[in-house]
């Protein structure tokens with residue numbers, strides 16, 4: 001059956017990471033811009049920087065491999081407390097103060113995001129989850145009831161185990177699942193004005209990036225570190241039906257003239 005996009009309602013999914021969450025002025029202005037968005041919205045937040053700081057202060061040695069945190073039992077306690085506790089509840093309270101009816105979730109709540117514990121041939125990631133299934137019906141009924149769901153980076157395996165799950169991937173998987181019933185725009189907000197030709201030059205924003213340009217810039221190491229898994233997620237989401245994806249500073253949410261990068265296939 002041919003899908004009729006004209007009849008689909010719009011949903012905007014926004015992801016913020018540690019660089020915004022850890023900067024009080026940036027977070028305050030982001031939350032005001034987010035709360036002022038029209039239509040159905042979902043927020044996904046990370047918080048990797050705060051978790052790293054707390055873990056180090058407790059004598060743990062945080063370790064990331066290919067953008068994923070090695071999460072043993074003590075580290076799982078830290079990330080559940082930081083992501084599903086402190087950061088999630090604070091963001092929800094502050095969105096309420098901005099007049100938005102936000103509700104905070106981990107993937108275990110309402111079985112919203114079910115994951116498999118990561119099974120890697122050579123690396124033991126510990127309690128890290130790869131998303132298997134999104135409870136699209138419950139999410140849609142929350143949105144239809146005027147709720148803005150706020151997701152942290154914790155999911156579950158359905159057997160009682162909480163799992164640490166990369167927040168960019170959660171945003172991408174929610175977007176893929178919801179694109180079956182909504183016209184989804186996925187926006188990754190971070191501290192820079194877009195994906196840059198030169199990561200040190202904020203005036204070098206790439207207007208649109210497609211897989212060939214990405215491969216070239218990655219090979220030249222002009223695109224590196226956290227931007228690599230972010231763009232891999234973006235291309236995956238577009239190929240699975242997400243209608244629009246943008247990366248940039250949150251000022252683009254309210255300022256029509258702000259720069260950002262559009263992801264294309």
Ligand SMILES: Nc1ncnc2c1ncn2[C@@H]1O[C@H](COP(=O)(O)OP(=O)(O)O)[C@@H](O)[C@H]1O
Pocket residue numbers: 016017018019020046189190191192194195196197198199222223224225226227230
């Ligand atoms: N070409 C590039 N343009 C913009 N940022 C880049 C680029 N290459 C690497 N980066 C890095 O990617 C980071 C964003 O990814 P990540 O650390 O996962 O962010 P967050 O978790 O805040 O969303 C930026 O802070 C920047 O240092």
Ligand SMILES: CC(=O)N[C@@H](CCC(=O)OP(=O)(O)O)C(=O)O
Pocket residue numbers: 016017018019045046047048049051067068069079128129153164165166167168
């Ligand atoms: C498995 C895994 O790596 N989980 C991430 C979840 C948080 C996250 O993604 O935070 P940012 O968006 O701020 O980077 C982590 O613990 O760092």
